[in-house]
Amino acid sequence: MTVSSFNPPSRMLMGPGPSDIHSRVLQALGRPVIGHLDPEFILMMDEIKGLLHYTFQTTNQMTLPVSAPGSAGMESCFVNLVEPGDSVIVCINGVFGMRMVENVERCGATAITVNDEWGTPIDLNKLEDTIKANPDAKAVAFVHAETSTGVQSDAAAISKLAQAGDMLTIMDAVTSLGGTPVMIDEWKIDACYSGTQKCLSCVPGISPVTFSDRALDVIRKRNHKVQSWFLDMNLIMGYWSSEGATRSYHHTAPVNALYALHESLVMLKDEGIENAWKRHQKNHNGLKAGLETLGLDLIVDESCRLPQLNAIKVPEGIDEALVRRRMLSDFGIEIGAGLGALAGKVWRIGLMGQSSTPRHVTLCLAALEGVLSDIGAPLKGNDAAGAAQKILLQA
Amino acid sequence: MTVSSFNPPSRMLMGPGPSDIHSRVLQALGRPVIGHLDPEFILMMDEIKGLLHYTFQTTNQMTLPVSAPGSAGMESCFVNLVEPGDSVIVCINGVFGMRMVENVERCGATAITVNDEWGTPIDLNKLEDTIKANPDAKAVAFVHAETSTGVQSDAAAISKLAQAGDMLTIMDAVTSLGGTPVMIDEWKIDACYSGTQKCLSCVPGISPVTFSDRALDVIRKRNHKVQSWFLDMNLIMGYWSSEGATRSYHHTAPVNALYALHESLVMLKDEGIENAWKRHQKNHNGLKAGLETLGLDLIVDESCRLPQLNAIKVPEGIDEALVRRRMLSDFGIEIGAGLGALAGKVWRIGLMGQSSTPRHVTLCLAALEGVLSDIGAPLKGNDAAGAAQKILLQA
Known part of the structure; x- marks a missing residue:
């Protein structure tokens, strides 16, 4: 076996961790x-x-x-x-x-x-x-x-x-x-x-x-x-x-x-932990607006939902693993699969730490919309990223 | 408390690990x-x-x-x-x-x-x-x-x-x-x-x-x-x-x-593990020659001595911690203290991995000789590094 140095592929990490590192x-x-x-x-x-x-x-x-x-x-x-x-x-x-x-x-x-x-x-x-x-x-x-x-x-x-x-x-x-x-x-x-x-x-x-x-x-x-x-x-x-x-x-x-x-x-x-909490909430709000545009549901009630970890119900008839694979191969974006009782039923999108930015939310929504469209999934509306921007770009 | 980024000092690691990293x-x-x-x-x-x-x-x-x-x-x-x-x-x-x-x-x-x-x-x-x-x-x-x-x-x-x-x-x-x-x-x-x-x-x-x-x-x-x-x-x-x-x-x-x-x-x-073994042995031989020049003894019999970890008897009357401190402060060289039953009685010089090179052996011997001379320790001979070179520079 000849083994050379490992060079990791370019990724944007939006699964349940690890998150992107500055x-x-x-x-x-x-x-x-x-x-x-x-x-x-x-x-x-x-x-x-x-x-x-x-x-x-x-x-x-x-x-x-x-x-x-x-x-x-x-x-x-x-x-x-x-x-x-x-x-x-x-x-x-x-x-x-x-x-x-x-x-x-x-x-x-x-x-x-x-x-x-x-x-x-x-x-x-x-x-x-x-x-x-x-x-x-x-x-x-x-x-x-x-x-x-x-x-x-x-x-x-x-x-x-x-x-x-x-x-x-x-x-x-x-x-x-x-x-x-x-x-x-x-x-x-x-x-x-x-x-x-x-x-x-x-x-x-x-x-x-x-x-x-x-x-x-x-x-x-x-x-x-x-x-x-x-x-x-x-x-x-x-x-x-x-x-x-x-x-x-x-x-x-x-x-x-x-x-x-x-x-x-x-x-x-340096950021201030309270500011970090606010940042996580705001980016979640943007993601949520985009998901709503597409007609995708978060499985957790808003009252107890983690802004940094978003479990999304996989629409019926959609091959959830295919979507994750396409997100990875076409865009280099990692999103997470379901675990345990939720295996095959949800995607998990993490907006954690350095992965909680308007850039991550925007690209993830645009990519998800593109992949779902491409495989023929019925979507409620379009331009999810645009819907997110309305929140993300607010001061 | 204001905390800034940490920048490690320049060190040459010759203790019991970690060793220098390429x-x-x-x-x-x-x-x-x-x-x-x-x-x-x-x-x-x-x-x-x-x-x-x-x-x-x-x-x-x-x-x-x-x-x-x-x-x-x-x-x-x-x-x-x-x-x-x-x-x-x-x-x-x-x-x-x-x-x-x-x-x-x-x-x-x-x-x-x-x-x-x-x-x-x-x-x-x-x-x-x-x-x-x-x-x-x-x-x-x-x-x-x-x-x-x-x-x-x-x-x-x-x-x-x-x-x-x-x-x-x-x-x-x-x-x-x-x-x-x-x-x-x-x-x-x-x-x-x-x-x-x-x-x-x-x-x-x-x-x-x-x-x-x-x-x-x-x-x-x-x-x-x-x-x-x-x-x-x-x-x-x-x-x-x-x-x-x-x-x-x-x-x-x-x-x-x-x-x-x-x-x-x-x-x-890439080096070949047999070559790595030989390298560790050769650098140990160089160190040993230098230590002998100074009149310092390894505590372990040659028949079962590890080339990569050299426990040296601290000569009587020498403040062993002072020598380690001086090696660190004057030369940035870390050597190890004794552990357990050997605490205070030995120094441990590691020649492990990337720290097993002629450069490490030479500098360590020269620095040790300098520090021991400076604190007035009686040495058997001088130019320990030169003695080591005779072995280290052999093909």
């Missing part, structure tokens, strides 16, 4: 590696922690990037907080709630599930009943922004219910962080993980996490060692603590990916 | 991200698998890069192969053997340890006795190249003993892969993990692993689910399998880090 972040990524214990690298790590405090809207001391993808960030929350014999209430309204159940069970604990239909938010009444019926449950785990459906649940209300039941909260903010408000301290969330490749528009492979002091206390008082050495927060904090010179080696940090994360967080801070 | 690999790393399910990305994944077959000298089907650092690669071997109630023989002659024990115990299994002095290789007689005394042990785990001491153990002989006892072998090749021979098939190793930031000279954060068919069989016949969802090889293979279009989503791959790994493996293949 050249500033790619340049940071490609800077020469230095040691993971280099004094200057350690100063940068401190800056990342500060920037993550801002991004998560928290003062939690234990706020840091796990050196692995969001799935490992999820696992870091469960393996540190859950012990064999515990029970955890898990809200399921999509793929990632199901993955949480897997995590709970693999910790030797019991998952008590609250099931809601995919495409709807977590039902607060059902959750409240479940909390009351299971007063010994240790935690309530839920997905803030379900990437598989495009639904946002009411994290503040869920957290309040958990607190009333004296339970910890574990929140998945993989798709929400940086795109819609994630208020760790205000909502009193005890453990939260996210990903870098969505609204932060950084490279995939890193998972920012944050743990409250209450969660820290639970971790310190565990009866069993954390089952994962790699994800044991007691050990990781020895490396990420702010003691400077006394930092101890745990694993070799992904130095270059952290350069990139640093740069993407600097960009977010 | 500009080709940094350029690959910084290319635009594409989707982790993009057809062109999937073709690249297949190429990575092929290149890893070459690098590991194996035909094992389950050969792939774990999306996290070497510590997670280690954990992937243990959590997939070891179940609660199992016992595993672990050879300890440095930090990483101790970490293996942690892994075994966190799997709910028992570690039976064979302890050898740090700086010496694994004693085959002691291991053989332990295998005979514990016929029910499931596996023998050992570190091929101990990064904490610079010792290489006889992997072929260890594996033969394990086979005679009908036990699996789990091998740490983090520091050996690409620097000295790692012959997975010839040695009949069942599970092996490595890191990308050592002799492969790629970014830290990825761990190539390989599992034999015998190991696969053990994984398939487990009684308990793998305790880590993120590292469950049954699931990971669904994404990394060679079925092409049927690949299923498990986690979002670290796309850019895999571009970089691909490029570093292409470079290794």
